[in-house]
Amino acid sequence: MLNEIPRLEHADASSIEEARSLLAAYGEKAKVIAGGTDLLGLIKDRISGPKMPMPEVLINIGAIPELTVLRYDEARQSLRIGAAVTLTQLEESAIVREKFPLISQACSSVATPQIRNVGTVGGNLCQRPWCWYFRNAAFNCFKKGGEGCDAVTGEHQYYFSVNGLGVCVMSHPSDLAPALMALGSELEIASKSGSKRIALDRFFLGAREVHETILGPDEFIVAVNVPCPAVAARMAFVKNRIRDTWDFSLASAAVVLEMSGAVCTGSRIVLGGLAPFPYRALDAEEMLRNSRIDKDVATRTAQKAAGKAKGLRMNKYKLGLGAVVVRDAILAALACQADMRR
Numbered sequence: 327m328l329n330e331i332p333r334l335e336h337a338d339a340s341s342i343e344e345a346r347s348l349l350a351a352y353g354e355k356a357k358v359i360a361g362g363t364d365l366l367g368l369i370k371d372r373i374s375g376p377k378m379p380m381p382e383v384l385i386n387i388g389a390i391p392e393l394t395v396l397r398y399d400e401a402r403q404s405l406r407i408g409a410a411v412t413l414t415q416l417e418e419s420a421i422v423r424e425k426f427p428l429i430s431q432a433c434s435s436v437a438t439p440q441i442r443n444v445g446t447v448g449g450n451l452c453q454r455p456w457c458w459y460f461r462n463a464a465f466n467c468f469k470k471g472g473e474g475c476d477a478v479t480g481e482h483q484y485y486f487s488v489n490g491l492g493v494c495v496m497s498h499p500s501d502l503a504p505a506l507m508a509l510g511s512e513l514e515i516a517s518k519s520g521s522k523r524i525a526l527d528r529f530f531l532g533a534r535e536v537h538e539t540i541l542g543p544d545e546f547i548v549a550v551n552v553p554c555p556a557v558a559a560r561m562a563f564v565k566n567r568i569r570d571t572w573d574f575s576l577a578s579a580a581v582v583l584e585m586s587g588a589v590c591t592g593s594r595i596v597l598g599g600l601a602p603f604p605y606r607a608l609d610a611e612e613m614l615r616n617s618r619i620d621k622d623v624a625t626r627t628a629q630k631a632a633g634k635a636k637g638l639r640m641n642k643y644k645l646g647l648g649a650v651v652v653r654d655a656i657l658a659a660l661a662c663q664a665d666m667r668r
Contacts, residue, residue, distance in 0.1 A: 329370050335383040339390055342516050342548060348385045349544045350518040357381040358546045360388035360410045361446040364453050372463050375470025377536050387546060388446070395549070398425070403554040409448030409547040413502070414439070416447060425554055427662070428561040428580060432505035435565045438572050448547040451503055451529070452539055455496035456485055456574055468493050469536055481640070485574055488635040488644045489601035492533025495638060496602055497575075503530070503604040504580035504596040505563050511552045517545040526550070530603035538603070558585045562658035564651045565598070575599030577647045579631075579655035583614070590614045595631060595655075600648050607631035610652065619660050621653075628652035 339345035349356055359365055365384075374380040387393055393410035398421045405426060407416060416422055417433035436442055436450065459465040459476040466472035475494050477486055487497045503526070511526045529539055541547075555561065565578040578598035584591050593614045597605040610631035617623055628649040635645050 331366065331370055332372075332380070334369075334381065336386065337383065338386045341390060342392060345385060345387050345390065345546065346516060346518050346544075348383075349546075352383045352385070354379060354543045355381065356383040356385050356543075358387050359384045360386070360393070361412065361444045361449050363441055363445045364449055368454060368461075371461065373461060373470070374463075375466050375472060377471030378469070393448075393548060396422075405552040405554070407447050407550040407552065409549060410446050413442040413445050413447065413450060417442065426509065426552060428505045428509060428563050428582065429502070429552070431563040432501045432565075432580065435563070435575075435578075436501050447502065447550060450500050451506075451547065451550075452541065453499045454538065455494070456499045457496040460496065469496070471536065478638070482638050483640040484568065484576060485599070486638060486641055487533070487601050488632075488637045488641060488648065489597065489605045490533055490603060491636060491638075492602065494533045494602055497599045498530070498538065498601065498603050499574050499599075500604065501563075501565060501575060501578060501598060504578060504598040506550060506552065507604050507606065508561070508580040508582045508594040508596045509552050509555065510594065511550050513550055514548040515541070515545055516548045517542065521548065523551075527606060533602040555582060556584050559583065560585060560659045560662040562655045562662055564655040564658060566647055566651050577644055577651045579648075579651040581652070581655040581659045583619070583656070583659045588618050590617050590619055595627075595652060597631065597648060597652070600635065600644060607652070609633070614656075619656065621657065624653045624656040624660075625649075627656060 388410045393408040395408040396411045397406050413433045417430050423430045459467045460469050465476050468475050477495050487495045507526045561582045563580045566576050567573040575598050580596045582594045593611045595607040595610050610627045613627045613630050631652045632648040637645050
């Protein structure tokens with residue numbers, strides 16, 4: 327019956343090398359697991375399809391020492407976040423709150439304390455769609471290997487896209503991803519062929535892909551490396567949702583402003599809840615360059631960020647909502663007086 331975990335093999339990996347070996351041995355029958363807040367729900371509800379086979383083996387990477395490290399490197403001026411670090415650990419870290427408040431703000435907006443206590447950084451970045459058609463075993467949607475997206479002609483009022491539309495119109499569910507992307511983060515990824523580093527900007531795939539990330543079946547995230555923001559950087563994360571707790575984003579924005587006095591010399595603006603991937607608003611970033619930011623500039627920049635969006639039949643209100651969260655995030659970042667001294 328549904329809501330019961332089917333019989334599965336389970337293996338605890340004690341090192342990255344062991345995890346690689348297990349993935350190579352089991353191939354597409356295996357899935358890696360750490361917190362399991364997303365994966366176990368999919369398994370219990372028997373969510374599968376032609377391109378989404380039900381796993382037969384779970385490989386636990388949550389106890390691998392390298393994946394549980396949360397450390398600030400003073401010499402390199404960067405933060406290393408192991409993929410198995412929990413969202414609560416990240417949110418409550420003193421060094422994160424001091425030097426990377428954007429990350430702490432984003433973490434605090436995720437789900438409930440119970441979920442944050444278990445959910446991991448890697449899991450949050452690699453969530454599958456929170457679309458009710460994808461999460462319902464009765465629908466063979468595109469992401470499971472079907473031919474089309476049931477949401478296009480169905481119910482798409484809330485957790486669906488207005489930017490970057492393609493075959494699938496789900497909106498990416500991660501709150502942490504926009505914040506990490508706005509900070510210029512880089513991922514360290516392990517596979518049977520070794521390890522590689524990739525900018526988080528290049529990690530997520532588009533709406534015409536079955537999978538949301540570039541990860542292959544033999545790959546997993548080891549860590550996220552976040553460079554320390556400039557001393558004069560200001561940042562903010564703003565999220566709009568139906569309920570104040572336990573809810574995904576209708577629209578969110580992570581903003582980092584690099585300031586020289588009253589002038590913005592550079593910025594990164596990343597939107598959440600509005601596209602099938604964390605959406606970087608490059609045109610809006612360019613508009614802020616060398617500007618003195620006030621409410622009018624913030625409003626025009628926000629409109630630029632939402633300018634290419636095209637609403638679906640039931641979610642056109644997100645066009646305005648997206649502009650609002652960007653404007654509010656820019657103004658909140660401008661007002662941020664957090665001590666960013668190294």
